[in-house]
Amino acid sequence: MITYPFTYRRAKSIAEAEAMLKAAPEGKLLSGGQTLIAAMKMRLANPPELIDISGIKELDYIRVANGAVAIGAATTHWEVATSADVAKAIPALAHLASLIGDPAVRHKGTIGGSVANNDPAADYPSAVLALGATVKTNRRSIAADDFFTGMFSTALEENEIVTEISFPIPEKAAYKKFPNPASRYAMVGVFAARTKNGVRVAVTGAAPCVFRVPEMEAALAKNFTPDAVANIKVGADGMNSDIHGSAEYRAHLVTVMAKRAVAEAA
Ligand SMILES: Cc1cc2nc3c(=O)[nH]c(=O)nc-3n(C[C@H](O)[C@H](O)[C@H](O)COP(=O)(O)OP(=O)(O)OC[C@H]3O[C@@H](n4cnc5c(N)ncnc54)[C@H](O)[C@@H]3O)c2cc1C
Numbered sequence: 612m613i614t615y616p617f618t619y620r621r622a623k624s625i626a627e628a629e630a631m632l633k634a635a636p637e638g639k640l641l642s643g644g645q646t647l648i649a650a651m652k653m654r655l656a657n658p659p660e661l662i663d664i665s666g667i668k669e670l671d672y673i674r675v676a677n678g679a680v681a682i683g684a685a686t687t688h689w690e691v692a693t694s695a696d697v698a699k700a701i702p703a704l705a706h707l708a709s710l711i712g713d714p715a716v717r718h719k720g721t722i723g724g725s726v727a728n729n730d731p732a733a734d735y736p737s738a739v740l741a742l743g744a745t746v747k748t749n750r751r752s753i754a755a756d757d758f759f760t761g762m763f764s765t766a767l768e769e770n771e772i773v774t775e776i777s778f779p780i781p782e783k784a785a786y787k788k789f790p791n792p793a794s795r796y797a798m799v800g801v802f803a804a805r806t807k808n809g810v811r812v813a814v815t816g817a818a819p820c821v822f823r824v825p826e827m828e829a830a831l832a833k834n835f836t837p838d839a840v841a842n843i844k845v846g847a848d849g850m851n852s853d854i855h856g857s858a859e860y861r862a863h864l865v866t867v868m869a870k871r872a873v874a875e876a877a
Pocket of ligand 1: 644716
């Protein structure tokens with residue numbers, strides 16, 4: 612059997628994680644491990660050093676202040692799903708977290724790991740984009756519109772650590788997902804939000820990267836009802852196509868899930 616040895620280190624603070632990363636140029640951050648450990652088991656990743664940030668207390672919090680919900684990067688999906696503060700301020704966000712994977716995934720997986728990983732079928736990226744959130748790192752703040760750059764790719768630089776996601780509280784919002792029955796990942800998920808700065812609609816699962824639908828946003832800005840988006844179709848070109856569903860099927864689902872999200876939000 613081929614083995615791939617690696618060193619495991621546990622950081623107690625952001626400063627310690629930064630120092631460990633500096634000393635291990637090929638090292639990788641480990642948060643909930645729900646993606647990285649699976650990738651290592653399948654030999655898709657082979658980092659010589661793992662720097663575990665899941666126990667860093669200064670990364671595990673939910674704070675509601677100044678019209679925003681700020682969530683530390685090491686906060687688990689379960690903590691977001693069951694937070695009374697999140698449920699009160701942005702119920703759609705708590706609901707989204709409750710739909711991720713299964714109880715084991717929700718108890719270990721973290722918001723920072725999910726956003727940094729930017730899986731095309733992950734749920735959180737749609738909330739980050741639709742709510743116009745800010746991704747904070749150990750170096751800077753990145754607007755949602757600039758953060759997700761492609762499949763499994765983000766604006767994060769080498770060794771940059773996501774520390775917090777700050778979500779402005781919307782007037783109305785809802786998330787509707789058509790889950791893959793096996794993994795629970797989104798075949799298509801639509802997050803629709805009306806904020807004081809306008810309407811934003813973000814789609815995950817359908818394409819290689821989360822994206823907004825400007826035609827739907829313009830129609831909803833005039834009339835925030837399901838009817839306003841009922842006849843707006845997105846093209847199948849560039850949509851994901853696999854054994855779970857064709858590009859055309861996913862394109863069709865975008866309109867269906869958008870209508871449902873708006874109906875729930877409205
Ligand atoms: C069976 C199963 C079902 C799932 N279903 C869903 C689903 O329905 N919806 C969904 O959205 N997700 C789903 N997931 C993924 C899950 O949400 C993971 O928690 C998430 O993708 C990664 O978070 P993590 O904390 O586990 O990160 P890890 O696996 O620890 O790390 C993932 C990547 O992010 C990097 N990273 C981690 N934290 C940071 C940070 N703070 N700053 C910078 N980089 C960082 C790591 O180096 C690594 O490259 C599922 C996973 C499994 C195993």
